Amino acid sequence: MTAVRALLEREASTRSAALLRIGLALLLWARFALDVAPWSNFEPARLALSASFFASTTLMLVGAWSRVATAWAGATALVMVYGFGPRTMEPWTHHHTTLLAHATALLALTECGRSLSVDRWWGLRRALGRGGPCPPERGPTWGLVLIGFQVSVVYLSSAFDKCNLAFLSGERLQHTLQHLYWGADPVTLPLWEPATLVAAWVVVVLEVALGVGLWSAKGRRLLIPLGLLLHATFYVLLPVGTFSLTMALLYLAYVDPDAVHAAIDELT
């Protein structure tokens, strides 16, 4: 119980959460802005969705009333994925969009506006005006733990799904790559079948390792570069949309926020 209490009480730098806020707002724009722009659909519900999306994500990006804006953006994204998606917008139900919506909603549980934000600027001005101390860039970290948990669930569920003969034999990777690149001709590349078999096992082993090992500081040193390499490969070779970038961004949730704070200080 002490460990659980410590997890729920722990406070640390809010810069990780702020970076997540900015990154997620930009990813939401990259994925949805064209779909929800006012000119794309004149139905009243879609116009309301458009207004909600752009107002909330803009406030979220600049960090004005950050937690409310992030909760609002998260709620909007959840309505898109679970409300509009199954009825009229099937592409909004895909995994990369679902993950974006979940991560945004979970970020509202953090003090994501206490750093790198208009909220911070307002806070500093108030403090200067009163002659008081600067507002601390610190807040509870349990929301970040939940984001990390979501990422681990994604990895482990995805790895579990691949534990079948079709994938582990390399055949499902062959289908994917032939569909995208080679076409219907038999592949004549040397070592094609062994290479896809090895790649399939590497993907599954790495997904399990990432799902579990990212919680360990020692594991992160090796796994974050490997995970970034894996997602970069997916991003370049496969039509994964914003998924790779979102996963890479969400690695911030695992890293000690005070270490992120110190790293930014070193850079500036």
Added chain:
Amino acid sequence: MTTDRVVLLRGVVFAVLAAAMLVGPIHNQILLQHYHPIFKPWRMYYGFGTDLCEVTYVQVAADGQTRVLDRYALLGFDPWTTAPRDVRTLPDGPTIGRVGKQLCEALPARRPEVRATARCASIHGWTPAMDRELDLCSLGKRQIEGLRPKLGTRR
């Protein structure tokens, strides 16, 4: 200092949300229930690439000799990347048959014989679809549209 009440509230929210994240994978992958739009598993690329067959067309001469055909060259797609998507990926039996029929028409022989070896992608792996059992040139339009890859058996 965080009060007990705040810690309790955080704990309840944490537990509820963590449980909610697990519902989809458990519902679909452990309990093997049908896909539900709310309780989603993270099954990425589950059916991707299954609209593809790996096909070799051969021309069979009167003496039984076979020659592998280059469908892109015969159908005038140069470079091959200019071919339509379905000619490149041959997603199903009817497409294999239609392209085979076009090859028959493109060949200079008077009554050519074209057969195909094919295996098709499925979520279960490669599944055999054709083994040169049909002369595609002799098939009528209805027979071609009735062609289906033989799914469900492994190589």
